Amino acid sequence: xxxxxxxxxxxxxxxxxxxxxxxxxxxxxxxxxxxxxxxxxxxxxxxxxxxxxxxxxxxxxxxxxxxxxxxxxxxxxxxxxxxxxxxxxxxxxxxxxxxxxxxxxxxxxxxxxxxxxxxxxxxxxxxxxxxxxxxxxxxxxxxxxxxxxxxxxxxxxxxxxxxxxxxxxx
Amino acid sequence: xxxxxxxxxxxxxxxxxxxxxxxxxxxxxxxxxxxxxxxxxxxxxxxxxxxxxxxxxxxxxxxxxxxxxxxxxxxxxxxxxxxxxxxxxxxxxxxxxxxxxxxxxxxxxxxxxxxxxxxxxxxxxxxxxxxxxxxxxxxxxxxxxxxxxxxxxxxxxxxxxxxxxxxxxxxxxxxxxxxxxxxxxxxxxxxxxxxxxxxxxxxxxxxxxxxxxxxxxxxxxxxx
Numbered sequence: 001x002x003x004x005x006x007x008x009x010x011x012x013x014x015x016x017x018x019x020x021x022x023x024x025x026x027x028x029x030x031x032x033x034x035x036x037x038x039x040x041x042x043x044x045x046x047x048x049x050x051x052x053x054x055x056x057x058x059x060x061x062x063x064x065x066x067x068x069x070x071x072x073x074x075x076x077x078x079x080x081x082x083x084x085x086x087x088x089x090x091x092x093x094x095x096x097x098x099x100x101x102x103x104x105x106x107x108x109x110x111x112x113x114x115x116x117x118x119x120x121x122x123x124x125x126x127x128x129x130x131x132x133x134x135x136x137x138x139x140x141x142x143x144x145x146x147x148x149x150x151x152x153x154x155x156x157x158x159x160x161x162x163x164x165x166x167x168x169x170x
Numbered sequence: 171x172x173x174x175x176x177x178x179x180x181x182x183x184x185x186x187x188x189x190x191x192x193x194x195x196x197x198x199x200x201x202x203x204x205x206x207x208x209x210x211x212x213x214x215x216x217x218x219x220x221x222x223x224x225x226x227x228x229x230x231x232x233x234x235x236x237x238x239x240x241x242x243x244x245x246x247x248x249x250x251x252x253x254x255x256x257x258x259x260x261x262x263x264x265x266x267x268x269x270x271x272x273x274x275x276x277x278x279x280x281x282x283x284x285x286x287x288x289x290x291x292x293x294x295x296x297x298x299x300x301x302x303x304x305x306x307x308x309x310x311x312x313x314x315x316x317x318x319x320x321x322x323x324x325x326x327x328x329x330x331x332x333x334x335x336x337x338x339x340x341x342x343x344x345x346x347x348x349x350x351x352x353x354x355x356x357x358x359x360x361x362x363x364x365x366x367x368x369x370x371x372x373x374x375x376x377x378x379x380x381x382x383x384x385x386x387x388x389x390x391x392x393x394x
Contacts, residue, residue, distance in 0.1 A: 029224060032256040032263070033231040039255045076235070077242060077249035 050153050050160040055088065057157050060096055064089040064112040064122075064133070067098075069161070086150050086161055087112055087122065091134065100148035100164035104137065105129045110147070122147065135167075195386070200393035211285075212390075214278035219378070221271045226371070228264040236316065238363030240356045243318035268310055275306060287391040295384040298377055305374045312366035318359060326362070327354055 008016075053069040064087040073082045086098045087110075101109045103124040110131065114123030121138065122131035130138040135147040151162035180186055199205045201212040235250040235257065237243055250257040279299065282288050288296035315326040334344040349357030 029227070029263075032259040033227060035256040036250075036254055036260050037231055037234055039257075042255070076253075077245035 048163040050151070050162045051084075052155075053086070053088075053159050053161050055159045057096065057154055057159055060088055060090050060159070062090050062092075064099075066101070066111070067159075067161075084161070086164075087147075088159065089133075096152060096154070096159065097135070098150035098152050098159075098161055099135045100150060102148065102164070103129050103143060104145040104147060105142040191386075198390060198393075201390055211277075211281045214274055214281055218271060218274040218278050221267050221274055222374075222378075224263055225267050225271060228260050228267065229367070231260055232264055233367065238316065238360050240318060240359055243316065243359060247317045247319075264313075268313060271306060272310065275303060279303070285391065285394060289391075292384075292388055292391060295381060295388065298381050298384065302374065302377045302381060305370055305377065309366060309370050309374070312362040312370065315359065315362045316366065323354065326358065330354065 048071075051069055051071050053067050055067050066085055067088050068083060068085045070081045071084055073080055085101055087101055088096065088098045091097050099122070101111070103110050103126065105124065105127060108124050108126035108129075110122045110124040110129070112122055113119040114125060115121070115128075115130070118130055120133060122133075122135070124130070124143070127142045129143040130141045131143065131147055132138060135149070137143040137146055146167050148164040148166050150164050153160040153162070201209050203209045203213070232250070235246055235254060237246045247261070251261060252258075282296065282299070311326075311329055314329075315322045330344050330348050333347055334340040336343050345351050347358070347361065348354055349361045
């Protein structure tokens with residue numbers, strides 16, 4: 001071992017020490033700021049409650065109908081009532097379906113029979129996106145995924161809806 | 171890798187001389203605390219700048235959550251303090267740093283004063299420094315209102331009435347600051363926010379640039 005060659009010069013030592021201490025101070029200063037800035041990404045998303053949408057199950061037909069309701073939204077320091085809506089109907093098996101009206105292309109709002117040419121489909125007016133009655137996107141139109149589905153629950157014959165979630169395998 | 175990027179830029183823009191102008195200059199013996207420990211008094215200016223940098227950074231991050239609106243200002247600060255991770259620390263840095271800036275600035279001023287370092291040709295830089303001092307006081311005054319709590323509100327009320335005592339233009343000056351002849355409210359808050367976040371920092375950067383360029387031009391004053 002030749003200790004002489006491995007020796008750190010005084011200048012190098014001071015450089016390393018100063019860079020180290022400076023870096024430590026800068027990191028100590030910046031870490032809380034960066035942690036604060038990225039907080040929204042790291043926050044756990046709260047599980048949405050099921051909301052009464054004011055629709056009796058008996059009134060749900062095989063024809064999709066638009067249901068509007070309000071939920072209380074807590075947005076940081078701001079609480080407000082926001083509107084939600086869904087297309088609700090019974091499918092051929094008699095199961096209730098509740099689709100989000102938000103187009104999977106770029107987020108416009110779709111409506112059932114919104115186009116005179118395709119009365120039996122969901123239609124998005126922005127870029128002529130279309131979905132079949134089961135919510136799957138019509139191939140060759142802009143959307144690439146089926147409409148999101150609301151979590152749903154029936155309590156005492158009344159429909160309750162939760163959050164809209166993307167379908168499995170979508 | 172970094173060296174290559176640096177070389178690539180340097181080859182095109184010739185930045186090394188600029189770097190040398192900014193950072194590579196001799197520190198005279200009489201201002202080097204390694205030679206004379208009492209020379210630590212020369213650090214106060216640099217420390218002031220260091221704290222100013224902290225203020226700028228923490229302030230930038232605070233505006234991610236703060237809203238200058240009477241309905242939401244206090245609530246957004248409360249949210250930032252209680253719900254956001256490390257929000258309390260960052261606001262703490264800005265809060266305490268605001269006082270530390272003034273302390274450091276005063277120590278720096280005292281050093282320059284008692285060493286007579288303000289004498290010709292450096293009296294110009296003294297004037298610039300005094301302007302920086304006023305800007306700092308303005309930043310402190312306008313920043314104090316922003317949390318929109320009781321202390322902030324009444325302190326501003328008092329501050330505005332002090333402005334009102336200015337001869338001849340007092341009334342107008344107060345209205346100009348408050349945004350309304352009688353109310354200290356919504357318009358006051360947005361005004362103070364704009365002044366605190368855009369106007370005064372802009373002026374501060376310009377003055378700091380002049381302050382530093384003058385130091386390099388004139389050099390540090392000689393030993394006592």
